[in-house]
Amino acid sequence: MLEVLKPGLETSVQDYPGRIGYWNQGFPPSGPMDSWSFRLANLLVGNAVGDAGLECQYMGPTLKFQRAAVIALTGADMGAKLDGQPVPLWTSVAVQAGQVLEMGAARAGTRCYLAIAGGIATEAWLGSRSTFHQAGVGGMNGSALKTGHVVPVAEGHGVAGRSVKETARPPIVTGKRWVVEVCAGPNDDWIDEAGQQRFLSADWKLSSKSNRTGFRLEGPEWTFAPKATNKPPEHGSLPSNIIDHGYPLGAINLAGQTPIILVNDGPSMGGFINPYTVPSAAFWKLGQSKPGEIYNFKQISVAEAQAMARAMKAICTESSIV
């Protein structure tokens, strides 16, 4: 059991891959934004890769362990300390009953994952413990952690001293600039040739108006192909309007002139085009970047995006643990 002394900034229970199968009712999957780090944290403590853990973002929580446990921290460095002693990232650590884990502001990266042997055992909603804050679903009675919460944890048998190989860790950059893969489509043909080139060559700044629903980007104006302006009226009045359609997770959704990457808690449908989509294996970069940082988009094929996801799945296995 984890007692929440300080909640941090919207620290939430998440599992992987989240709440799948309810997209046609408007439910997003939720789940960890950097599932690469998340899965490895679970492996370190002997859990299945998808078991529920904590996603800590920007400012981590302070937690008191009510019983002995084995934990692991991965992803962003939040300068975690256990009873004042630094806790290494990417390594499983034994904690004793009564010890306090204190996490601070994220240094390198943005999201830090805490896995605990046995996994967090909150009530599952529609098959998942992932928190979907906006609708009050999952997590701790539908919300992020709050001071005084006691987070239930299942029995587990973790082993301390296990580490993730250096080569198997996501290369979290501190240079403020990320190269993020995208696939063209579904609606790339609504953007003219110049607009497509501009998208792929420009610097896109991550706006502070970003959250687990959408990542807003600031950059140059978009220009459109003739089909965006010459269309039946039920599409809507803006060039980027289209008859409401389903949104892929990761879609770069063009709301007027503002591109918004639809991430884990994003909407399932709406009336804007999606010229590009960020593939699943590039989501960790979104999860580890901060507002103000720059994205450069690199176009890859669907087959390449699928190969990236396979490679990441292969990394998120026992073979990466020493």
Place this chain on the structure above:
Amino acid sequence: MIYDEPRYMPGGDRYMLIEFGNEMNLELNFMAQGLASAIVANKIKGVVETAPCFASMLIHYEPEDISYDDLKQEMARLIANLGPSDNIELPSRLFYFPTAYLDPWTKAAIDDYTAKINPEKEYDAAFVARLNGLSGPEQLVRVHSGTEYWVASLGFWPGLPFMMALDPRCVITAPKYNPPRTWTPQGTVGMGGASTAIYPVATPGGYQIFARIPIPIWDPKRRFAAFEDSICLFRPGDRVKFVPVSVAEFEDVERRVADGSYEYNVVGYQKFSVSQYKSWVAGLDRTKRF
């Protein structure tokens, strides 16, 4: 128009979007929902889930189990087997909702909007009636409540239904608010474009609003049997009938909802036959309004 051949588009490594046409047309939604049913019936390997929308369908697939090209081939085969939309039969339930039209709660939300955001805003019911050539709010109520609605899609918020009028004599359209409202009461019924929606909870919104239902369509505590399988009420392909009631009747139902004694008025799953629907529509005089 309805495309001769559906268009297939990728969305990253795990999604495919299939467009059946480029207009708001019930027939396109019947095709999308028919394909969703066929995918389930044929147990297509690698399809994780589907989400039909007005004129298209999104497929979430597992690329380790099926490649994009193989999925496209399988979908083309299923669509060919669907044949003309007349052959499609869809599982459908019918919900009856007591509905307070021209109610005080949506009026309060509109008054707040005109006071704080846009003083020029005409009352939604009068505005929608005028744009659609109706005599006024009272006729809007007759026309809007004169039809069953088809749940074409769910989204924007979990469980929020986007519905289309099944009776062509009741089709009305409305532009959205610009800028949007900052709040809308839970259970509000509103319109944007040609679709009608119900707000599951109090949220911002852009639809023209003129009615409210006292019945939850979203129930995280699952107090009612209607939420046995999910915490939202609707599935694509459900139908809704709004039954006009007085504010007093609305409040009576609201009390029964609060104490848990309310019984949802729903006709269970039946087959909705597209061909029978179309032959009924063909015999109607579309120039007549209620």
